[in-house]
Amino acid sequence: MKMKSLIFKATLLISYLMLMVLQLQSSVDGRAVLSLSKPDPNDAAAYARWLVSQNSWGVLNTLSADLGGAPFGNVVSFSDGIPGKSAGIPYFYLTTLDPTAANALKDQRSSFTISEYPIGTCGETDPENPTCAKITLTGKLKLVDADSEEAGFARSALFAKHPEMKGWPESHHFQVFKLEIKDIFLINWFGGPKPLTVKQYLHWKMNKLAFSL
């Protein structure tokens, strides 16, 4: 009996370790920056800000100068603030060696699209199912003056979420861009896009969430 009890205890201990490994894997994947629970889908502003703050990458769309004005999507990393102090405005670190930044300097019309799916909170639900949220912020993609206070803030926000950016080659002349949001398209439940103004989105405060960031 004593032996069985010991084996049982060992099993419990190892199961506990297993859970720790699973949690560790989740953070290693980089899919959840902070493990905040998702807000009520009826709270559109909270949900949108949660979705943006929890993601680390998305698809940034511009009008292609090279491809006859076609809409051109590009995978990019972003940050909307230092974790816990995010402001909802996505900042990017781009080089004009890449078509997206070059396109934006010719025509600022742009959108930025992110999905809840890679955060890992959609479970078995299909990425296109409306209960697996998606957001598209449409607006103007603007170069931020490198010497401005805003650029300093943006670099801190970007480097906090994407540490390797600090070491990216200087010869590529990475610059800070931001999306000036004009329209928000949010689907996070059945029944079509959630009504959400840019003002409601930007004025929402992260600390309204009942979690310590």
Add this chain to the structure above:
Amino acid sequence: MKMKSLIFKATLLISYLMLMVLQLQSSVDGRAVLSLSKPDPNDAAAYARWLVSQNSWGVLNTLSADLGGAPFGNVVSFSDGIPGKSAGIPYFYLTTLDPTAANALKDQRSSFTISEYPIGTCGETDPENPTCAKITLTGKLKLVDADSEEAGFARSALFAKHPEMKGWPESHHFQVFKLEIKDIFLINWFGGPKPLTVKQYLHWKMNKLAFSL
């Protein structure tokens, strides 16, 4: 000593179970449709086809009729074929209740962007790092005649990867769309986009991979 040996064996067994759980979690995440190893980055066609076949969702971009011609990205599910028999052409299941399909019916110019990041093979690498691959297929987003053989093939391909699509509400009138590819933008290493023609991409055969699908 006997007891220690038993505990040791139990530990081994549970560690093995732990590994199985980790593998199971990886498939539950839906991030890898088939666990094919990634091809050599120098083989642009193989890499591009691998990237498209392994993903289940991406961002589909159209020109927004409602937002002054802005590029509008939208998270969608897709399939380029029944797993193991994929052909590289992305098919979608869309409703005109959603702006993307409605936009495409007015202006077919479109692009489809997917990232290697959610497959889980980028490790610790940042999603914007060029060694974490990304592909943008630019072309025309076309409605496929619902009664055609192609639509039947596309529905099989879509339902194989996205089983819940079969049960989506009939009242939403989901229709099959496809991207007729005109240009390929692939980044999968340092040194800028990989030269890859549409012909090279489409003519590449999945069975060239030394894996049994």
